[in-house]
Amino acid sequence: MRDILPTTIDIGSVSNARELVFTQGNNDRRYILQPKGASDDYLARFPNHDVKRTTEHYIDDIDGAWFACYNVDCFDPPFAIIRARSFEQAYEVFCDEFSDWLKVDETSAADYPEDERNYNGSGVHIDTDNVQIHELTLLSVHI
Numbered sequence: 001m002r003d004i005l006p007t008t009i010d011i012g013s014v015s016n017a018r019e020l021v022f023t024q025g026n027n028d029r030r031y032i033l034q035p036k037g038a039s040d041d042y043l044a045r046f047p048n049h050d051v052k053r054t055t056e057h058y059i060d061d062i063d064g065a066w067f068a069c070y071n072v073d074c075f076d077p078p079f080a081i082i083r084a085r086s087f088e089q090a091y092e093v094f095c096d097e098f099s100d101w102l103k104v105d106e107t108s109a110a111d112y113p114e115d116e117r118n119y120n121g122s123g124v125h126i127d128t129d130n131v132q133i134h135e136l137t138l139l140s141v142h143i
Contacts, residue, residue: 103125
């Protein structure tokens with residue numbers, strides 16, 4: 001049986017969005033949230049911008065702020081767009097919902113002193129030293 005990929009994203013009062021475009025501050029970077037399986041034509045539409053694209057998101061709070069959350073453990077880390085009421089809530093959601101990106105495997109657990117370990121809400125041992133979160137501004141929604 002083949003998994004059916006969602007073709008749209010719902011964000012509160014807006015249903016069936018095909019793309020959300022964000023920025024951080026006054027820079028030229030654009031963060032694009034698209035459903036899995038979306039086309040890669042976004043690069044042509046933003047030729048003068050540094051573009052970061054993701055399909056990962058958690059949008060349960062329809063009145064919250066937008067955040068880009070990622071674990072800076074490689075050159076180009078994956079990121080998720082999270083909508084939450086505060087930076088702290090975005091951090092907690094990221095640690096809980098995207099714990100696979102932060103999870104410490106059993107062979108590496110010994111490298112972490114017991115009193116310095118971090119655990120998410122489900123009790124999973126995670127490494128949060130490199131988590132970064134930036135508030136975003138929603139620029140456009142394409143339906």
